[in-house]
Amino acid sequence: MINARVTVTLKNGVLDPQGKAIEGALGALGFDGIGHVRQGKVFDLQIDTADKAKAEAEVKAMCEKLLANTVIENYTISFP
Amino acid sequence: MKSAVVQLPGLNRDRDMIAALTKISGKAPVTIWQTETDIPDVDLIVIPGGFSYGDYLRCGAIAARMPVMQAIKAKAEAGVKVLGVCNGFQILVEAGLLPGALMRNASLKFVCKEIKLEVVNANTDFSRAYEQGQIIRCPVAHHDGNYFADAETLATIEGNGQVVFRYAAGTNPNGSMNDIAGIVNAGGNVLGMMPHPENLIEAAHGGSDGRGLFASALDVIAA
Numbered sequence: 001m002i003n004a005r006v007t008v009t010l011k012n013g014v015l016d017p018q019g020k021a022i023e024g025a026l027g028a029l030g031f032d033g034i035g036h037v038r039q040g041k042v043f044d045l046q047i048d049t050a051d052k053a054k055a056e057a058e059v060k061a062m063c064e065k066l067l068a069n070t071v072i073e074n075y076t077i078s079f080p
Numbered sequence: 081m082k083s084a085v086v087q088l089p090g091l092n093r094d095r096d097m098i099a100a101l102t103k104i105s106g107k108a109p110v111t112i113w114q115t116e117t118d119i120p121d122v123d124l125i126v127i128p129g130g131f132s133y134g135d136y137l138r139c140g141a142i143a144a145r146m147p148v149m150q151a152i153k154a155k156a157e158a159g160v161k162v163l164g165v166c167n168g169f170q171i172l173v174e175a176g177l178l179p180g181a182l183m184r185n186a187s188l189k190f191v192c193k194e195i196k197l198e199v200v201n202a203n204t205d206f207s208r209a210y211e212q213g214q215i216i217r218c219p220v221a222h223h224d225g226n227y228f229a230d231a232e233t234l235a236t237i238e239g240n241g242q243v244v245f246r247y248a249a250g251t252n253p254n255g256s257m258n259d260i261a262g263i264v265n266a267g268g269n270v271l272g273m274m275p276h277p278e279n280l281i282e283a284a285h286g287g288s289d290g291r292g293l294f295a296s297a298l299d300v301i302a303a
Contacts, residue, residue, distance in 0.1 A: 014228060015255070017186050066145060069138055069174065071181040072228060 002047045002055045008068045008075045009040035043067055052079065081298045083109040083124040086152070088143050091130035091167060093276065100278035101126065104294040114143075117151045122160065124297050125152055129166030129221070129276060139182065139224045140170030149175050161205055161297055162270045166222055169262075169272030178265055178272045179237060180229035185222070186255025192221040196248035197261055197275060201241045204264055206271040209292035209301045215248050216289040218275040225274035227256035227263075237263055245273055271297075 010016050016038050023037035047055040059077050068075040083101050087094050094111070101109045110120050119125065133142035143149065149171065156162045156177055164172040172178045185191060194217055202212040210216065229237065234257060237243055245262035252259045254274070262273030277290030295301045 015183070015186065015226075017184055017188050017226075017255070021188055066137070066141065069141070069181055071173075071179075071230070072183065 002049060002052060003080060004045050004047060004055060004059045005078045005080050006043040006045070006059060006063055006067055006075055007040060007078070008043070008063075008073050010038055011072055011074050014072045055079075081105060081124060081300070082107070082120075082122040083126060083298065084112050084120055084122040085109045086112045086125065086127045086148065086168075088114045088130075088132045088146070088148075090132040090134055091128055093129035093166065093278065096276075096278045097126055097128040097165070100281050100290075100294055101298070103281065104291060105298045105300055112148060112152075114146055114148050117147045119148075119151045119155050123299075124161045124163065125155060127152075127162070127164040127168030127171055128278075129168060132167055132171065135167075135224075138170075138174065140167055140172075140174040143167075143171045144174035144176075153177060156265075156270050159267070159269055163206065163293075163297060164270075164272040165276055165278065166225075166274055169274055170224065172270060172272040177270050178263055179233045180227055180263070182224050182274070183226040183228050184224050185226050185253070187253075190221075190223040191225075191253040192219075193253065194219050195251040195253055195261075195275065197245045198248045199244070200246050201244045201264075203241070204244055204268055204271070204296075206264065206293055206297050207244050209296040216292070217280060217287055218277055218290060219279045220253050220275045222254070222274055225254040225256065227254075227258075227260040227274075229257065234258065240266060242266065244271060245275070 019038040026034045063075040199210040199214045247259040264271045277293040280290035
């Protein structure tokens with residue numbers, strides 16, 4: 001069993017109104033000097049294999065096909 | 081002209097769409113359920129609005145990957161007209177049938193109100209009942225209608241006349257790039273739009289500005 005983590009973030013240049021709202025709220029809480037807050041998503045999943053290369057290829061395919069919308073999002077895969 | 085309306089869990093504007101198609105064409109559309117992969121022989125397939133699969137992951141993302149959408153994609157590639165309204169538009173971009181993406185409204189608020197649309201291209205199968213440049217009224221109701229495309233895609237769709245409807249000056253409710261409210265694919269047979277023309281087709285709705293879209297798509301324009 002291999003555990004994988006996929007992190008999906010908005011591409012640079014894509015407006016993130018949620019990130020902006022969070023940035024504003026952080027400012028309201030007194031956190032100074034905070035900028036460029038971007039909201040993303042994290043997916044944790046288990047793959048029933050011992051072959052890490054195979055798992056990585058499979059997770060990459062999942063990202064391309066479903067987990068990320070590559071028009072607006074980037075993704076990274078890690079094996080924590 | 082025969083039409084069909086797609087029904088998926090969480091879509092809730094299907095009844096309004098069925099009523100509009102029935103009233104304007106005189107014939108009730110057939111319905112397509114999520115598990116169907118054998119799409120009936122129709123001239124127009126409509127994906128109505130709502131919150132398919134609870135808007136999980138991204139609006140329209142799950143629906144776009146269901147087998148029924150693969151079947152609809154094949155129909156679209158064969159030239160059948162496909163109309164996606166609101167969540168239907170989100171499903172079409174997620175399915176790759178239309179370019180770009182629909183993001184959270186810039187205001188972060190769900191907007192439910194009437195806006196005005198400019199008919200930017202009256203030379204499509206979905207808009208020919210209107211005059212070029214005509215301003216029409218139309219309701220909107222969505223949380224994720226903020227159209228985004230990269231600079232190259234935007235230049236392509238603008239250059240090809242694929243932008244069919246724009247929010248008229250001062251009425252952009254969601255921050256969409258170039259005030260884009262509705263676009264067609266390069267082939268001109270797939271239209272996606274955030275506003276709800278099906279909710280403004282008769283006096284009881286307070287107007288009938290949305291009628292022209294269905295009259296165009298169903299080919300029932302009065303001579």
